[in-house]
Amino acid sequence: xxxxxxxxxxxxxxxxxxxxxxxxxxxxxxxxxxxxxxxxxxxxxxxxxxxxxxxxxxxxxxxxxxxxxxxxxxxxxxxxxxxxxxxxxxxxxxxxxxxxxxxxxxxxxxxxxxxxxxxxxxxxxxxxxxxxxxxxxxxxxxxxxxxxxxxxxxxxxxxxxxxxxxxxxxxxxxxxxxxxxxxxxxxxxxxxxxxxxxxxxxxxxxxxxxxxxxxxxxxxxxxxxxxxxxxxxxxxxxxxxxxxxxxxxxxxxxxx
Numbered sequence: 728x729x730x731x732x733x734x735x736x737x738x739x740x741x742x743x744x745x746x747x748x749x750x751x752x753x754x755x756x757x758x759x760x761x762x763x764x765x766x767x768x769x770x771x772x773x774x775x776x777x778x779x780x781x782x783x784x785x786x787x788x789x790x791x792x793x794x795x796x797x798x799x800x801x802x803x804x805x806x807x808x809x810x811x812x813x814x815x816x817x818x819x820x821x822x823x824x825x826x827x828x829x830x831x832x833x834x835x836x837x838x839x840x841x842x843x844x845x846x847x848x849x850x851x852x853x854x855x856x857x858x859x860x861x862x863x864x865x866x867x868x869x870x871x872x873x874x875x876x877x878x879x880x881x882x883x884x885x886x887x888x889x890x891x892x893x894x895x896x897x898x899x900x901x902x903x904x905x906x907x908x909x910x911x912x913x914x915x916x917x918x919x920x921x922x923x924x925x926x927x928x929x930x931x932x933x934x935x936x937x938x939x940x941x942x943x944x945x946x947x948x949x950x951x952x953x954x955x956x957x958x959x960x961x962x963x964x965x966x967x968x969x970x971x972x973x974x975x976x977x978x979x980x981x982x983x
Contacts, residue, residue, distance in 0.1 A: 730756065731764075738764035742879070743772055744806040762883035763908040766876040766916035773875035776800040777868030780856070784864035793864070794857035797871060798849065812965015813848060814841030816948075819962070820955060828955055829893060832962050848969050855976035866926040870979040873923025877938060878971030880916030881945040882964045883909040889949060892958035920975065927979055937978040944974035 733752035738761040740747050780797040784790070802810060815831075818838040822828030831838070859867035887909035917938060924933040945967045952963040 730760075734761040735764040735767055737761035738768050739771065742768040742808065743804055745771070745804065759886065759904045760908065762886055762904040763911040763915070765879040765883050765912050766919060769875035769877075769879040769916070770872060770919055772801050772804045773872040775804060776875075777872055780860065780868045780871065781864045784860055784867075790857045790860040791853070793860050794853045794855075797856055797868075798853050801871075801875065809965040809968045810845060810849070812962040813969040814845050815962040816952070816960075816966040817841045817844035820951070822955075825892075825956055829960070832960065844966075848973050851973045852976055855973070855980055858980055859976070863926075869923040869926045870976060873920035873937070874941070874972045874975030874979075876919035877916035877941055878945070878968050878975060880909075880912040881941065881967050881971045883912035885945075885949055885959050885964055885967055889953065889963075890958035892952070892956040892960050892963070924979075933979060933981075936981060937975045940974040940978040941971040944970040 730752075733750075734756045736747050736750040736752075737756045737758065739745055740751060741758055741761070742765065776797045779800045780793055783793040783796050788796075814837050815833075818834070818841040819828040819832035821838065821840050822831050856867055856871060859870050883904055887904040887906050920937055921934050924930060924937065927933045948963070948967045948970050949959070952959055952966075956963065
């Protein structure tokens with residue numbers, strides 16, 4: 728139990744740009760051991776975005792502007808790490824071979840597939856949040872928090888169940904996540920999502936639909952990565968998170 732705060736701080740340092748380096752214990756816990764806390768990183772980031780959302784809505788800004796500010800806050804606090812992964816993975820899907828795909832994903836330049844993927848997924852997230860704001864800023868903020876937390880538990884599951892596609896990089900350095908820790912991540916993420924669903928019109932239906940939508944989107948990305956790359960990389964993890972978050976938010980729209 729004494730190690731849990733240090734592991735939580737490790738997850739926050741890896742997944743956000745928050746200045747928490749001084750809070751890390753020595754020795755620094757491995758990312759594999761800290762994976763249970765991935766949903767907590769989403770909770771922190773999305774809670775800040777939720778406050779921005781509520782404040783922007785309170786002063787009367789149009790819902791699309793409110794949504795852009797909220798999503799922009801999340802991108803700022805994470806340094807766009809997950810969006811970058813999504814773009815790189817999308818570009819890599821254009822490679823003719825596994826080796827070429829991995830090479831493309833390492834290129835710092837963004838290609839047309841990456842731009843299109845970012846436009847579509849960020850557009851879906853902004854559009855969904857904008858529509859949810861019209862039903863109430865508090866419920867929209869709750870949905871954003873629940874989606875951010877639960878979608879990050881999918882990264883822990885991917886690190887537990889998928890082999891690393893490279894001999895180096897984040898996917899390899901993180902190590903194999905123990906299944907028990909991935910299960911804790913799922914439980915924490917689901918708890919946040921269930922609490923968010925209490926504020927939505929769908930209630931119990933959303934508690935069931937949103938996790939299923941998130942899992943389906945993330946499983947689709949994971950299977951694609953296994954087929955094209957032979958496993959996961961840091962970019963694949965980012966793509967999995969982004970797809971899951973967008974799917975969760977869309978699920979909240981189904982019972983408006």
